[in-house]
Amino acid sequence: MRALGVSGGFGHDAAAAIVVDGTVVVMAEEERLSRRKDAVGEIPVNAIHACLKYAGLSVADIDALCLSWNPAKDPSNHQMQSIATRISSESRLEGLEQRTRVYDHHACHAAAAFLYADVSAPAMCIVADGRGELTSTSVYRVWNGGTELIESSPLVASLGTFYAAATEFCGFRRGGQGKTMGLAAYGEAVDAFPELSVDDLRVDAGRANLMREHDDPTHAHRQMRQDWLDAMVERFGPQRRAQHLTDEFLCGRPDSTFERHHADLAASVQLALERVIVELARNTMHRFPGVQLVFAGGVALNCSLNGRLRSTFPDARLHFNPVPHDAGSALGAAVLATWESGGAVTGISTPYLGIGWSHDQLTTLLNYYGVAAERPTDLSETVADYLADGRTVAWFQGRSEVGPRALGHRSILGRPDLDSMKATMNNKIKRREAWRPLGPSVLDSEMIRLFPRSDTPYMIEAQRMHPALRAEFSSVAHVDGTSRPQSVTDWSDTEQLYPRLLAALRERTGWGLVLNTSFNDFAEPIVHSPIDALRTFFSTPLEALALGPYLLRKSEK
Missing domain, CATH: 3.30.420.40 (ATPase, nucleotide binding domain)
Incomplete structure (x- = not known):
C-alpha cells in the first residue's frame, strides 16, 4: 500500500507525506518549497513532487491520494470540494483524482500523533485546533488499525x-x-x-x-x-x-x-x-x-x-509529537488509508522525515556557484571552536525536520551563556522582536543539570530551568524562568554530528548545550534547500555555515 497524504487547499500548513506498507518514507511542507510562510490556501504541489522524487515513486505507483479533510461534512467550503480535481489538474499529477480517499480532519491529526506513541497499545488522543469540518476539539480512541471518535x-x-x-x-x-x-x-x-x-x-x-x-x-x-x-x-x-x-x-x-x-x-x-x-x-x-x-x-x-x-x-x-499542526494531518491521512486497507503502521520517533542532500550534491552546488568552502577533518570539533568563541553558526545537515521547530538539522546555533546572544539572534540575524524566547539543544545526559525532566526531544514542552542557572543561561531562559529544551540523544542524528558537536562544546565550555533557533530570516520559512541556506547565510550577519561536510566563513565570501 503506497499512500500519499495531503493537507492544504485552504487554510494553512499545506503538506504531503508518503507511507509505504505502513512505514513513513518522507514528508514535506509546502511553505519550505514555495518559500511562502504557512502556505496559506496553497495546494502542496511542490511538496507532492518532492516527496515522490525522494521516495523514487511516480504518480502511477501511488495507490491512494489521501485528503485530510472530508468535504462531505463541510459542504459550504467550496475550496475543499474540488481539491482532488485541483491536484490532478497540475502538471505530472494527472490521474490521482480517481484514487482519492477522504478522511475527517481530526481523525488525521489523531493518527499522526499516534505514530509517535507506543503503537503496540491503544491510546487516547485529544485534538484541539481552530476547526475540523464541523468540530473544534475531539477525543479519539486510537489503535494500530483505526480510530474511534468518543466525543x-x-x-x-x-x-x-x-x-x-x-x-x-x-x-x-x-x-x-x-x-x-x-x-x-x-x-x-x-x-x-x-x-x-x-x-x-x-x-x-x-x-x-x-x-x-x-x-x-x-x-x-x-x-x-x-x-x-x-x-x-x-x-x-x-x-x-x-x-x-x-x-x-x-x-x-x-x-x-x-x-x-x-x-x-x-x-x-x-x-x-x-x-x-x-x-x-x-x-x-x-x-x-x-x-x-x-x-x-x-x-x-x-x-x-x-x-x-x-x-x-x-x-x-x-x-507529544513534532507535527501536531495541520501539516501533520497529511501524514495522518496516509496512516488512515493504510489502516483502511488492512495494514498496520510502524511507530516512529525521529522528526527528520524531510528531504536531504548528499555530499556529492552539495559539492556540485558549491562548485557551480563558485562558493569558497573548507572541508574540516572533524566538522563537529571545528564548529565547536567557533561557537565557544562566541560566533554564530548556521547548521544544515541531513534530512530536514518536520514541524515548526528546528531540531539540529536546519538550525542557527550560538553560545547560550553569553548575555548578548539573545539580542544578536533576535535583533541582528532574525530581525524580530527582541523579547522572543529562544531554546537550547542539550545532551540528554546534561538535561538533569538544567531541568526537572530529560526526555523532551521535540522542543515542544516548556520546563522551568533550575533557578541558580537562569542568569548564566539568560539567552535561553524566558522571563518567567522557563525554556523549551530539545534533549539530544544518540538516535537523534544518524551521522551523530549534532550529539558530537554538543559533546565537543562540553569539553570547551563545561556544558553540553547550544542555543538553537530555526535557520531562517525574518518572515520566511525554515530553509529547505542548500540554495536557501546559502541565500539566508549571505543575507544575514551569520558568521559561518556548516553545509553538510563543508564549512563556509564570511571572510571567504
Whole structure:
C-alpha cells in the first residue's frame, strides 16, 4: 500500500507525506518549497513532487491520494470540494483524482500523533485546533488499525479560535500564536473567561446562541472569533494594532502602542486555555485509566500548555509529537488509508522525515556557484571552536525536520551563556522582536543539570530551568524562568554530528548545550534547500555555515 497524504487547499500548513506498507518514507511542507510562510490556501504541489522524487515513486505507483479533510461534512467550503480535481489538474499529477480517499480532519491529526506513541497499545488522543469540518476539539480512541471518535465539541467552542482572537488583540498577524504565548509571560493572569468550561469530554464556550442564529456552522465559527475579540476589548481595553517589526515596549523601551493590558490579556488567555485542556485531559484519563494519552492539533504547539500537562500529570503516559499542526494531518491521512486497507503502521520517533542532500550534491552546488568552502577533518570539533568563541553558526545537515521547530538539522546555533546572544539572534540575524524566547539543544545526559525532566526531544514542552542557572543561561531562559529544551540523544542524528558537536562544546565550555533557533530570516520559512541556506547565510550577519561536510566563513565570501 503506497499512500500519499495531503493537507492544504485552504487554510494553512499545506503538506504531503508518503507511507509505504505502513512505514513513513518522507514528508514535506509546502511553505519550505514555495518559500511562502504557512502556505496559506496553497495546494502542496511542490511538496507532492518532492516527496515522490525522494521516495523514487511516480504518480502511477501511488495507490491512494489521501485528503485530510472530508468535504462531505463541510459542504459550504467550496475550496475543499474540488481539491482532488485541483491536484490532478497540475502538471505530472494527472490521474490521482480517481484514487482519492477522504478522511475527517481530526481523525488525521489523531493518527499522526499516534505514530509517535507506543503503537503496540491503544491510546487516547485529544485534538484541539481552530476547526475540523464541523468540530473544534475531539477525543479519539486510537489503535494500530483505526480510530474511534468518543466525543467532539462544536465550532463555536473552538479553543484555537479563542487563542487566535487573542493573537489579533495583541496586534500579531496570522500565525502569531507563538508570540502570544511568549508575551503571556510578561503579563499578570486573571480568571477572565469563566464561560470556557468542560463538561466531561466536551468543551463549552457559552456560545450556543450563535448556533441558533446561523444556519451555517462556518458562519457561526467566524462570528465567534469576533465575539471573543469584542469580549477581550470589553474586559481588558483597546486592542493593539499590528506592528511591522519590533515591539519596543518589551525591548525595554517605551512604546505607547504596546501597553501592559495586552500582556495581561495574553496571560489570562493562556491561563484559560491551560485550565480547559488540563481538565479535559484529567477527565479523559479518568474515563480511560492507564491508557497512554497523545495530544494533537494546532493548540498542541503551545509549549507552555504542554509543559503544564506534563507537570500536572507527571506519572501519566503522555506523548507529544513534532507535527501536531495541520501539516501533520497529511501524514495522518496516509496512516488512515493504510489502516483502511488492512495494514498496520510502524511507530516512529525521529522528526527528520524531510528531504536531504548528499555530499556529492552539495559539492556540485558549491562548485557551480563558485562558493569558497573548507572541508574540516572533524566538522563537529571545528564548529565547536567557533561557537565557544562566541560566533554564530548556521547548521544544515541531513534530512530536514518536520514541524515548526528546528531540531539540529536546519538550525542557527550560538553560545547560550553569553548575555548578548539573545539580542544578536533576535535583533541582528532574525530581525524580530527582541523579547522572543529562544531554546537550547542539550545532551540528554546534561538535561538533569538544567531541568526537572530529560526526555523532551521535540522542543515542544516548556520546563522551568533550575533557578541558580537562569542568569548564566539568560539567552535561553524566558522571563518567567522557563525554556523549551530539545534533549539530544544518540538516535537523534544518524551521522551523530549534532550529539558530537554538543559533546565537543562540553569539553570547551563545561556544558553540553547550544542555543538553537530555526535557520531562517525574518518572515520566511525554515530553509529547505542548500540554495536557501546559502541565500539566508549571505543575507544575514551569520558568521559561518556548516553545509553538510563543508564549512563556509564570511571572510571567504
